[in-house]
Structures are given as structure tokens and as C-alpha cells.
Amino acid sequence: MIVNITLPDKTTYDITIEQLNNIYFDTKVVVVTNPTVSGFHLDYLKNKLNAKELSIVTIPDGEQFKNMSTIDMILDHCFEHRLDRKSLLIAFGGGVIGDMTGFAASIYQRGISFVQIPTTLLSQVDASVGGKTGINNKYGKNLVGAFHQPKAVYIDPYFLSTLPKREFGAGVAEIIKMAVTFNKDFFLWLEQNDLTKEENIKIAIKKSVETKANVVIKDEKENGIRAALNYGHTFGHVIENETNYNTYLHGEAVGIGMIMANALAVKLELMNKDEEKRVKILLEKYDIPTSYKIKDIEDFYSHFFLDKKSLDNKIKFILPKSIGDCLITNEVKKEDVIEVLKGFN
């Protein structure tokens, strides 16, 4: 299956969702990966990949290495291998690898091409569309970076065979997010099909990628509708922050955040109790956590204001309108939010 993405500035690329075929590049190619992905899958990739000159740079695994020092490691490798402006980087790993490889490609000699070969479900459905690249620093996550679109994305479900069950669930949470906010038919389909079967996960990836692409095409630089992709994130970021990023995977925190956003949507009569329950059942089907105990409600509330999206002291909430549509609002009254947070106490 192929999904073609064409952005308003005419940038165009294909997302291919199937087992990797032989790929040939008539340029120098550097594969950026980490020891975990490399251990499982590098031989598999090398067998499929032909390039004028191929080299590998292995960077340390983990969000804590998503910084400028690691970007320098990648760039140094490129300079030492004398990559020119026609050369290519391949991101081979999860979201962290994709974000960093894209950013390195965007600044090497003022920008060269890169290709995404995402190996986690989350990066397959999420990080491979949108063009956001970047790194963290002491001030926060993804605060330095660039918009840089890939030249191509290859999604091979085979890589999911070695993915831990929790990481699979975190990816499914993003898929459910896409359905709840934008696509009711897709939600109905998700209720009826088991994503652990390969033929189904391919369809779900395709539908998620198409849904996200439609949003990104309308709003590449996130001035409007693209913010809806952050459904579950307003609450999720606070949960990640409160638990020092070491308790939940990002997709899991977003899952809990969706439950909280739904409770607020029910309170504001945007969603009914039955719809709220159906989302919860779907999340729990894949063992995605749906409960969280807030220690201090006022403290939790104050954390919303640390988010870079909460400008002018207003909190931006993405709230589902029934299932398949959503409302972006920064006009929710504090008392309503507090009332909802009390349900998680």
C-alpha cells in the first residue's frame, strides 16, 4: 500500500506500507540507528539496501541522548565520510532516531535529503508524517529543530515482531487518538478488528497516516487544526512531567490524557457517557493504562502553564465532539477542569 503526501509547497513523497523490497540509491547513504534496533534488524535492512557507498552511525538509545551532542556525532560521521549535497541519511529506529536524523539532515550543508524507516508502531503512525524534527535541551522537549520533510518513508510491519507489548500499546493509543478526533468510521472499524493481526495493523497504519497527512497538509506549521493532533497531550504532558518521564511511555501518558480529556468533554456536554466508555474499552483492549491518581489537584493544574502551547496564560484543550470530531478551545473555566480532575483523585 502506498500513501502519497503532497504538501502545499509541492513537496511530495510516498509512504510505502509493506515488506521492504530492494531499495537502490545512486548516492552516498548513512544509516542512523541505535544498538537495540541495529541488533535486531540491521542485517535485514542491509540485505535490502543498495547504495553507492553505505555507512552506519550508531547513536546511544534513549530520550536522554536526544540532544545537540548526538547531532554532532551524526554530523561528524557525515563530514568524515565526505557526504555531499546529494547524499542521503536514513533514520532507522523509533521516533527519537527519526527526529534527530531529520534535524541533522536539515542542517548538514544547509539541508540534504533523508528517508524514514520507522521501526516502532508509534513512529510508524506518528513520527513519519509531519516533518517535525528536533532535539531536547535543558529548557524542554523538542525546543530546537526544523521542519524538514522526508524524501520517502518505508513502513515494514515486520519490525513490529520484536516490539515489546507495552510499546505496541503506546502506538495503538496514537491510532485510537486519530480515530476519535477525526474519523468515526475508522473508530467503528477499530472496535471490530484486532490490531495484533498483521493484515489489520497495516490497514490501521494506513488509515492513521492518511488521517494525519490530511491534517498536516492543511496546517503544516501548526497555526490551527494541526493542534488537534495533541488530543490527550495537554493532560498527558503533565502526567509525564509529574512521573519524571520514567513511569509511562509517551503513548501511555497520552492514553490516560485522552481519558481525562473525555471526562472534561462529557462535563461540557460535548461527548456522552456511552461514547466515553467505548473509547476506554478500546484502549483497555490493548492494555493501555486508563487510570491515574492525582496527588495534588492544584499542583497538577498549575503544571498546564509550563506547556509551550499554553500562551497568554490560557490552557489549550483538545476535546472530542462525540466521536470523529473535536473542538480546540482555550476557554474552559478553571472550576470545570478542577471538578474533572477530582474524578482522578
Next chain:
Amino acid sequence: MIVNITLPDKTTYDITIEQLNNIYFDTKVVVVTNPTVSGFHLDYLKNKLNAKELSIVTIPDGEQFKNMSTIDMILDHCFEHRLDRKSLLIAFGGGVIGDMTGFAASIYQRGISFVQIPTTLLSQVDASVGGKTGINNKYGKNLVGAFHQPKAVYIDPYFLSTLPKREFGAGVAEIIKMAVTFNKDFFLWLEQNDLTKEENIKIAIKKSVETKANVVIKDEKENGIRAALNYGHTFGHVIENETNYNTYLHGEAVGIGMIMANALAVKLELMNKDEEKRVKILLEKYDIPTSYKIKDIEDFYSHFFLDKKSLDNKIKFILPKSIGDCLITNEVKKEDVIEVLKGFN
């Protein structure tokens, strides 16, 4: 005088060439400058500039600080002052300040706007058009960076009043470069007018900016004709390298490089002796150096291949065709180049 630039992707901005009027920005603004420019002109700028919140970051002066550590200094200042995606950086200085401020703006929260207020003649005619931003590293000059267009450029000839005479000449060399390669009428005008007069330098800046803009619009990412802006640079880079970047200003090395390129053009019968002489006379009118003693001709020749533009072991020469037109070629025979270099021995 205003020159409007509109790029193929619809990005558009104005270059205003006149004494600064009051400028008002309804956002947070950070001015990036260095101690030299700040000492002469910061009060003048502050008097003209109004912003929602204004702060200054002063970075060390000199090409040797054009690196990632200085970019981090700028970014840290922006984070500490909590700049958001609507905030603005102002580059207030020469080409180094412009290149670094533009690069910092391009990666801060995946890209914010920046404004150029260039204070040297070279940056007024050259660095303020083209969108090239970046830094040096141990592998070479401008090897890491981005294409990022300014939101506006303000060129105030008043700043030239404190510019050392050699730096003024280096800027004039770039103006002459533009005329020789692209615009015969402009060259004739330059022969007849004294650029040390303010009314003339304004016209010369305008014509240079327009000429460069026309080239950049046709070829933003330098796949073809934009390479012609490197007239004088193929030789100039070797001269800068041989003299460890501490003997000539960049514009001066380019001036000598133009003399060498012209000699090669005469040898290949693209230009006649009289035209060659007229370019030399014009350069010497502003005390731009036109002679250079090559120590070792084979060594000089081998240095051409270190240039990132000399792919596939071919040297790219930009050679004037008469005056007002030029040829981009990588087909010049080594013996012809050597023969010409012997004239500088």
C-alpha cells in the same frame, strides 16, 4: 528606496535602503550584536526600535566564534527570555552576525522570524539577500546551516560612516563582482560614479541587491545559475586558505580572485584585454588588492579540490564573458589554469 523580494514559494519581504525610521514590533524582540557594532551604534538603533519586550544578546566578534557554541549562547538567551513562536530576532552587525542570527532563528522552536539590519557594506550588498545562514566547524566554513529568509531587511548607509576603509573596499569588490557577471550597464555606471558619496552608494547597494535577488529567485538552492555569484571565489578561497584567513578580508581575496578569473577568461578568449584592464582599474580605485604572489603553483592548483563545490574532482570556474555575462564551467584544462597561475608567480 525599497526592493521587494518574492521567492517562488511566495515568501516575500522588503529590503529598505534609507535612514532607519521608527520600527515597531508587537512581539518580543532579541537583538543579536557584537561589542564593536554595539559600541558604535546600539544607542542609535534603540532610539528607532520599539518592541513589546526588547533584549540584547552580545556575542564575541570574529569569524572564529562563528560556531555552535555561539548559537547555543543565542538560543539560551531566547529560552531565558521565554521567546515564543511569534517572537523575532534582529541581526545587527556584519555577515557573521547575520549568518548566525538567521541560523539560530531557523532552529529556535523549529523556526521563528528574523530581521536583518546589516552594518557593513559587504553584508548590506551580499549577506542580506539569499537566505543562506550557518556556522563553521572544524571541517570548513558554512558547513552547517539552513536556508531561512528574513522577514525584512533594513539597510541604513549611516552605519558605513564608522566602517574601516579596507572593509568598505571589500564591500565594493562584491558590488563590482555583481556588475561584471550580470549587468554591463551597472558596470558602466560604476566606472562613472564615486561610491564614497552617500547618494551613489545607496544606488549601488540597490542595484547589487536587485541583481543578486534576480539570481536567487531563479535558483534559491544553488543548483545552477546561483553558482555564478561565486565569481572570484574559486581562486579567492585558495588565497584565503593559503594565507590562513588572516591576511585578506574575504572581499579582498575575492577581488584578487576576480583578477585571476579574468586572466583565465582572457586566455580562453571569453574576455578581451581591454575589459580585463577596466575591471582592474575599477578595483584599484577603491584600493582593493589586485596582485598576489603564488609560492608553489602545483600546490595552489591542488587546493582547488578542497572546495565543497568541486565535486567529482572537477573544478568549477565562473568566468566572465566580456562584461555583464558569465560562463559556469568545469571543463577548463589543467594546462590552461597552470599557464594563467604562472602569471602570478
